[in-house]
Amino acid sequence: MQFNATTRSVKGTSASRRLRHAGRVPAIVYGGNAEPLSIELDHNEIFHALRKEDFHSSILDMQLEGKGQQVLLRAVQWHPYKPLVLHVDFQRVDAAQTITTKVPLHFINGDVSPAVKLGGQIISQVVTELEVTCLPSDLPKFIEVDLANLESGGNVFLEDITLPEGVKHIAHVAHGGAESKLVLAAALSKPGGGGDDGEADGEAPADEGTTE
Incomplete structure (x- = not known):
């Protein structure tokens, strides 16, 4: 399964709040041989993807600014009572590592x-x-x-x-x-x-x- 992401240069609570108001979701990808990277996602795309069982149990193809990376969904933070995704964590996947x-x-x-x-x-x-x-x-x-x-x-x-x-x-x-x-x-x-x-x-x- 594939989804799109872009790098996120600004961090912090205020910046994340502005992203959410703009229909974006702050996220992070970590693991592998690279440093953790702050990214952002389109809310509608990730919201509908998260409703599919396969998205939670498959190796995902993250298209980060035109380059593909294999990742695994690790955590999702939802709004307490609204159908809103607040934050998502992904882990990089190495084909040779369990x-x-x-x-x-x-x-x-x-x-x-x-x-x-x-x-x-x-x-x-x-x-x-x-x-x-x-x-x-x-x-x-x-x-x-x-x-x-x-x-x-x-x-x-x-x-x-x-x-x-x-x-x-x-x-x-x-x-x-x-x-x-x-x-x-x-x-x-x-x-x-x-x-x-x-x-x-x-x-x-x-x-x-x-x-x-």
């Missing part, structure tokens, strides 16, 4: 799983994104989690899915130093359907591991 970022999970076939079709249960998506590390060229836009075999009262763990080649998840460590079993999805009883209080509220069982 990156660590979060990738969205796409859950499929939940409606045909035994938990739903036979058990009449609801499926709680306990985790919606996964932190991974890989080379930029191996970064997936999303990771599919197939729920077709999820049984009533069952869980789908991280170890149950196959990650794309070259992609590794960031381990979540439980108390005692052992790697926890990260629950991605759980089949839960409907409210009032006989499940315990925690399950009826859509919470994963307490002994199934925690996330950071």
Whole structure:
């Protein structure tokens, strides 16, 4: 995905406020072998780009005054109650260096799983994104989690899915130093359907591991 940027020579709160009034967004790009660089973006362009899932989990092509650079979106600051982007952070990407970022999970076939079709249960998506590390060229836009075999009262763990080649998840460590079993999805009883209080509220069982 591509977006446009220009260098920003003035800094500070007042300068940023003037930029926003002019329909621009202050931003910064850092990392790699270069110094952090202050840039500015067109608000409408970046606002609509940020509404696309791919923009948050893809290597981006930043066109900075006619020259392309590969970057990764790192942080976005939004106005507390207005649909306004206040500031954006990007990180430069080196094709030869591994990156660590979060990738969205796409859950499929939940409606045909035994938990739903036979058990009449609801499926709680306990985790919606996964932190991974890989080379930029191996970064997936999303990771599919197939729920077709999820049984009533069952869980789908991280170890149950196959990650794309070259992609590794960031381990979540439980108390005692052992790697926890990260629950991605759980089949839960409907409210009032006989499940315990925690399950009826859509919470994963307490002994199934925690996330950071």
